[in-house]
Structure formats: C-alpha cells, structure tokens
Amino acid sequence: MHRKDDYLKRLRRIEGQARGLQRMVEDEKYCIDILTQVSAMTKALQSVALGLLEEHMSHCVVQAAQAGGREADEKVREASEAIARLVRS
Numbered sequence: 001m002h003r004k005d006d007y008l009k010r011l012r013r014i015e016g017q018a019r020g021l022q023r024m025v026e027d028e029k030y031c032i033d034i035l036t037q038v039s040a041m042t043k044a045l046q047s048v049a050l051g052l053l054e055e056h057m058s059h060c061v062v063q064a065a066q067a068g069g070r071e072a073d074e075k076v077r078e079a080s081e082a083i084a085r086l087v088r089s
Contacts, residue, residue, distance in 0.1 A: 002055060010048050017041045049086055053079070 001007070018041065024034045057079055064075035 002059075003051065007048055007051065010044065014041060014044050014048070017044065046086070046089075053082055053086065056082070 017037065021034065021037050021041065024037065061075045061079050064072045
C-alpha cells in the first residue's frame with residue numbers, strides 16, 4: 001500500500017466527522033444540517049474507496065495479469081466485484 005499515511009489521515013478525519021454527527025443527533029440539530037454532514041462523510045469514504053481500488057488495480061491486478069493464469073483471473077474477478085459493490089452503494 002503506497003499511500004497508507006494518506007488513507008489513515010483521511011480515515012481519522014472521517015472518524016471525527018462521525019463523532020460530530022453523533023453530537024448533532026444528540027443535540028437534535030436541524031435534520032437537513034445532519035443530512036448535509038452525512039453526505040460529506042459519504043463522499044469522503046467514497047474517495048478513500050476509490051483510492052484503494054485504483055491502487056489495487058494498478059499494482060495487484062497488473063502484477064497478476066503479467067503473471068497470468070489462475071491468479072490473474074482471481075484478481076480481475078475481485079476487482080470487478082469491488083467495483084460492483086461501490087456502484088451499488
């Protein structure tokens with residue numbers, strides 16, 4: 001994983017956003033304001049997911065494809081399933 005520190009920084013920020021959302025709900029803040037923050041947090045998580053997917057494709061899948069055979073098929077299948085999950089979410 002080449003950008004581990006970047007991912008960890010982003011995830012810590014997202015963790016802070018989640019705590020902020022909890023406080024907003026506890027304090028019964030305006031629903032639209034909470035939804036706006038949920039949307040921001042969702043986009044942040046999607047950004048992390050897309051970065052991880054790009055890294056997986058450019059390293060793991062490429063290396064497996066170069067090796068060929070069963071491992072290549074497995075890595076492509078894994079990547080396809082991951083993309084499908086992201087599209088559905």
